[in-house]
Amino acid sequence: SAAAAPLQQQQATTPRLGDVIEAQQFDRDALNEIFEVAREMEAVERGSHGAPSRVLEGYLMATLFYEPSTRTRLSFEAAMRRLGGEVLTTENAREFSSAAKGETLEDTIRTVEGYSDIIVLRHFESGAARRAADTANIPVINAGDGPGQHPTQALLDVYTIKREIGTLDGIKLGLVGDLANGRTVRSLAYLIAKYQNIKIYFVSPDVVKMKDDIKDYLNSQGVAWEESSDLLEVASKCDVIYQTRIQKERFGERIDLYEAARGKYIVDKKVLGVLPKHAVIMHPLPRLDEITVDVDSDPRAAYFRQAKNGLYIRMALLKLLLVGH
Amino acid sequence: SAAAAPLQQQQATTPRLGDVIEAQQFDRDALNEIFEVAREMEAVERGSHGAPSRVLEGYLMATLFYEPSTRTRLSFEAAMRRLGGEVLTTENAREFSSAAKGETLEDTIRTVEGYSDIIVLRHFESGAARRAADTANIPVINAGDGPGQHPTQALLDVYTIKREIGTLDGIKLGLVGDLANGRTVRSLAYLIAKYQNIKIYFVSPDVVKMKDDIKDYLNSQGVAWEESSDLLEVASKCDVIYQTRIQKERFGERIDLYEAARGKYIVDKKVLGVLPKHAVIMHPLPRLDEITVDVDSDPRAAYFRQAKNGLYIRMALLKLLLVGH
Amino acid sequence: SAAAAPLQQQQATTPRLGDVIEAQQFDRDALNEIFEVAREMEAVERGSHGAPSRVLEGYLMATLFYEPSTRTRLSFEAAMRRLGGEVLTTENAREFSSAAKGETLEDTIRTVEGYSDIIVLRHFESGAARRAADTANIPVINAGDGPGQHPTQALLDVYTIKREIGTLDGIKLGLVGDLANGRTVRSLAYLIAKYQNIKIYFVSPDVVKMKDDIKDYLNSQGVAWEESSDLLEVASKCDVIYQTRIQKERFGERIDLYEAARGKYIVDKKVLGVLPKHAVIMHPLPRLDEITVDVDSDPRAAYFRQAKNGLYIRMALLKLLLVGH
Numbered sequence: 013s014a015a016a017a018p019l020q021q022q023q024a025t026t027p028r029l030g031d032v033i034e035a036q037q038f039d040r041d042a043l044n045e046i047f048e049v050a051r052e053m054e055a056v057e058r059g060s061h062g063a064p065s066r067v068l069e070g071y072l073m074a075t076l077f078y079e080p081s082t083r084t085r086l087s088f089e090a091a092m093r094r095l096g097g098e099v100l101t102t103e104n105a106r107e108f109s110s111a112a113k114g115e116t117l118e119d120t121i122r123t124v125e126g127y128s129d130i131i132v133l134r135h136f137e138s139g140a141a142r143r144a145a146d147t148a149n150i151p152v153i154n155a156g157d158g159p160g161q162h163p164t165q166a167l168l169d170v171y172t173i174k175r176e177i178g179t180l181d182g183i184k185l186g187l188v189g190d191l192a193n194g195r196t197v198r199s200l201a202y203l204i205a206k207y208q209n210i211k212i213y214f215v216s217p218d219v220v221k222m223k224d225d226i227k228d229y230l231n232s233q234g235v236a237w238e239e240s241s242d243l244l245e246v247a248s249k250c251d252v253i254y255q256t257r258i259q260k261e262r263f264g265e266r267i268d269l270y271e272a273a274r275g276k277y278i279v280d281k282k283v284l285g286v287l288p289k290h291a292v293i294m295h296p297l298p299r300l301d302e303i304t305v306d307v308d309s310d311p312r313a314a315y316f317r318q319a320k321n322g323l324y325i326r327m328a329l330l331k332l333l334l335v336g337h
Numbered sequence: 338s339a340a341a342a343p344l345q346q347q348q349a350t351t352p353r354l355g356d357v358i359e360a361q362q363f364d365r366d367a368l369n370e371i372f373e374v375a376r377e378m379e380a381v382e383r384g385s386h387g388a389p390s391r392v393l394e395g396y397l398m399a400t401l402f403y404e405p406s407t408r409t410r411l412s413f414e415a416a417m418r419r420l421g422g423e424v425l426t427t428e429n430a431r432e433f434s435s436a437a438k439g440e441t442l443e444d445t446i447r448t449v450e451g452y453s454d455i456i457v458l459r460h461f462e463s464g465a466a467r468r469a470a471d472t473a474n475i476p477v478i479n480a481g482d483g484p485g486q487h488p489t490q491a492l493l494d495v496y497t498i499k500r501e502i503g504t505l506d507g508i509k510l511g512l513v514g515d516l517a518n519g520r521t522v523r524s525l526a527y528l529i530a531k532y533q534n535i536k537i538y539f540v541s542p543d544v545v546k547m548k549d550d551i552k553d554y555l556n557s558q559g560v561a562w563e564e565s566s567d568l569l570e571v572a573s574k575c576d577v578i579y580q581t582r583i584q585k586e587r588f589g590e591r592i593d594l595y596e597a598a599r600g601k602y603i604v605d606k607k608v609l610g611v612l613p614k615h616a617v618i619m620h621p622l623p624r625l626d627e628i629t630v631d632v633d634s635d636p637r638a639a640y641f642r643q644a645k646n647g648l649y650i651r652m653a654l655l656k657l658l659l660v661g662h
Numbered sequence: 663s664a665a666a667a668p669l670q671q672q673q674a675t676t677p678r679l680g681d682v683i684e685a686q687q688f689d690r691d692a693l694n695e696i697f698e699v700a701r702e703m704e705a706v707e708r709g710s711h712g713a714p715s716r717v718l719e720g721y722l723m724a725t726l727f728y729e730p731s732t733r734t735r736l737s738f739e740a741a742m743r744r745l746g747g748e749v750l751t752t753e754n755a756r757e758f759s760s761a762a763k764g765e766t767l768e769d770t771i772r773t774v775e776g777y778s779d780i781i782v783l784r785h786f787e788s789g790a791a792r793r794a795a796d797t798a799n800i801p802v803i804n805a806g807d808g809p810g811q812h813p814t815q816a817l818l819d820v821y822t823i824k825r826e827i828g829t830l831d832g833i834k835l836g837l838v839g840d841l842a843n844g845r846t847v848r849s850l851a852y853l854i855a856k857y858q859n860i861k862i863y864f865v866s867p868d869v870v871k872m873k874d875d876i877k878d879y880l881n882s883q884g885v886a887w888e889e890s891s892d893l894l895e896v897a898s899k900c901d902v903i904y905q906t907r908i909q910k911e912r913f914g915e916r917i918d919l920y921e922a923a924r925g926k927y928i929v930d931k932k933v934l935g936v937l938p939k940h941a942v943i944m945h946p947l948p949r950l951d952e953i954t955v956d957v958d959s960d961p962r963a964a965y966f967r968q969a970k971n972g973l974y975i976r977m978a979l980l981k982l983l984l985v986g987h
Contacts, residue, residue: 072740082430104730316451411774
């Protein structure tokens with residue numbers, strides 16, 4: 013935001029993050045700080061019943077969602093509440109009478125910033141979060157802006173790898189499924205490139221292969237990658253298999269292409285059979301049948317722990333943005 | 338749920354209810370305990386302004402509603418807040434982006450349980466609450482699952498009889514209106530059968546008579562019942578007249594049948610004229626014209642007190658499920 | 663409401679407002695009290711982070727919105743939370759399953775008053791707020807009822823003039839834009855007429871001129887007014903220019919008339935050039951292009967401060983209605 017701190021703010025003892033707009037804005041030090049605070053949040057959450065946190069007491073978060081995303085919204089709202097803060101919700105800001113009447117996002121932001129201390133924005137247009145942050149005098153968090161960015165998802169993905177495997181440097185990562193349309197795998201590739209000795213395997217049907225911009229970026233960062241059509245072989249040598257849903261909505265009327273792509277790479281008991289003992293399966297959810305349900309009970313199935321990590325990452329960001337470390 | 342207690346829970350001093358799925362799960366002792374706590378909740382609510390309760394401070398309830406039911410939702414949310422707890426709301430989980438994309442209820446539950454301490458589920462499919470409870474590691478309350486169960490309504494109905502009349506054993510109860518389609522009258526018949534010397538009168542248009550399964554059940558439990566077409570005669574000897582709305586939506590295109598059924602048994606001043614002084618009129622609401630508005634001011638009109646009892650019953654259940662008696 | 667105070671209320675030391683239904687209900691003394699408390703609320707809000715208010719701790723506000731108005735709803739909910747109170751929300755009460763089934767507003771109110779301490783009602787029918795207040799035993803605030811009243815908007819408008827200019831007596835006020843359809847300019851004219859030596863200029867396209875009922879009312883109150891088609895000349899002698907949006911939805915298929923009306927009176931840099939140094943530009947928002955965005959950075963652009971004043975006015979009303987001054 014134009015000014016990172018609300019005028020009323022007087023408790024901060026260390027500089028705070030300004031806004032959270034895109035995954036690329038974080039360097040390794042910033043990531044380390046976020047992950048360290050996220051880890052502390054596990055204890056804060058565990059203490060909720062006996063000794064609930066008052067860290068964000070008196071703070072008000074506005075969740076301004078121009079398209080529905082209940083999972084993300086509930087995760088942010090739970091994060092705010094676990095820290096003692098309060099929430100103003102709008103699930104359906106697109107019908108915000110003012111937006112429907114032609115009000116600009118900037119005018120809406122100027123109004124809502126008068127009622128709250130931080131804005132969590134979900135929008136259907138790429139770049140909306142940046143515009144909101146440029147307008148607001150309070151912090152803005154991008155909770156997804158159209159085909160653009162969803163930085164808190166990228167952060168929780170990287171945090172999950174660190175939390176599950178214990179390290180990020182040296183990771184072997186298999187990205188599986190819809191690599192052309194998946195916002196999450198693209199952001200994850202950007203973020204993981206900040207670490208050392210990374211190896212990435214792309215495993216995807218031909219119609220949804222990883223695009224050249226990411227491959228070029230990885231090359232420029234010296235990150236090793238290769239494409240493979242053999243999921244079992246990749247699984248046998250990875251630390252992390254990151255499976256994604258084939259996004260039907262991107263295929264339009266070509267249902268035949270969708271059906272062909274969809275069944276091609278399934279994470280099932282056979283994959284578990286070759287996956288190293290220490291490795292994990294991740295997925296951004298929702299999951300259809302690209303991971304079979306009999307995988308869920310394996311301790312290496314990390315996707316629900318990954319969703320839970322979204323809570324800790326968002327708690328950490330809210331704390332860092334509002335009161336600092 | 339698989340485990341009744343969240344891992345974080347350390348304050349419980351007595352065993353707690355696991356989940357609330359169906360009216361039949363409660364025996365007389367369980368009902369007595371719930372009703373005793375519900376009665377205590379009246380004082381808790383009265384003290385809200387001077388000395389608000391902190392019994393559920395730090396607890397987070399997720400209201401996951403796959404179909405709208407504002408009355409039930411607000412009642413649960415008020416209950417949580419009157420006990421010092423916090424709420425995550427989704428009014429429209431059916432459009433939960435994940436559900437729309439094909440995510441199973443089980444996967445949604447596994448995500449939401451990571452963000453909250455208890456789930457209140459309203460769903461359009463019979464059996465959904467049981468599936469949710471089998472999946473979740475936190476308590477689940479069924480707030481209505483399609484044509485299935487709505488156990489908190491049944492509990493508040495029985496509690497209202499006890500609270501208004503002073504006893505449940507020996508009650509004479511007239512069930513009036515749509516006995517074929519009314520989920521509430523069916524559940525009430527199941528629950529009241531647990532008490533002694535009950536007599537039930539069924540008063541309904543022919544097209545919506547009480548079904549045989551309930552009649553058989555009452556026979557097996559030794560509960561006396563009879564059918565009558567004379568509302569005035571029934572009203573003159575009952576402790577409780579439980580009126581219900583004829584459910585238009587069940588008649589499809591047979592509007593003629595609906596209109597005939599609708600006007601047949603109306604609770605009005607004439608009914609009040611024969612109703613014993615100590616008796617009460619109940620109704621699960623919403624009410625159309627099956628109780629005339631000139632009845633509202635009579636002290637025996639108990640239906641808005643009944644709605645209020647929904648608050649106390651839900652406060653009691655939340656307390657019992659989360660921290661025990 | 664039938665009784666202004668909830669039965670549980672025991673802390674009030676001075677008589678409280680009953681309900682807030684229409685702008686005309688307030689005399690100068692009542693307005694002064696509200697504005698005095700609103701001013702105190704600025705300090706309460708500033709203290710939110712270090713020393714959050716507990717004035718309304720344990721109080722529960724139900725926002726019952728039968729049509730969406732996110733700006734107004736968030737403003738009320740922020741007000742309640744800044745005072746330590748809690749909120750029950752329904753964004754879409756029209757689909758309230760009970761309303762959809764034919765339940766009367768009165769029955770809905772009787773239920774919701776059992777769950778809350780104050781009701782904020784937005785409705786699509788003129789007169790709905792009065793009916794709700796006549797039914798409820800707790801306070802009701804009208805947050806807009808169809809073409810009827812929106813009294814908290816009128817209060818914040820008058821408060822903004824007082825706060826910005828320092829006085830209300832002797833004000834010269836230019837009302838610009840859609841004076842025929844604008845609920846806000848009509849209410850503002852009513853309220854400002856309570857003060858001394860007021861002069862009002864009406865500046866509007868012919869198709870949306872101020873109606874005779876308001877002109878007659880001003881005449882009866884001895885308020886001087888005139889119509890003008892020269893915005894620059896009016897701006898050069900006013901303390902307040904109150905611009906409004908031409909309401910497209912009122913023109914039906916006559917898009918040509920709308921387009922002609924819309925471009926006629928724009929507040930831009932030229933208007934700023936003649937506007938006195940101490941004067942201000944106001945607008946109820948949302949704004950389209952009837953104020954150009956290059957005006958926003960001028961200190962005399964008061965419309966976002968005006969929106970913020972909505973928070974303080976609503977905090978003041980909630981405090982006065984629930985616990986008194």
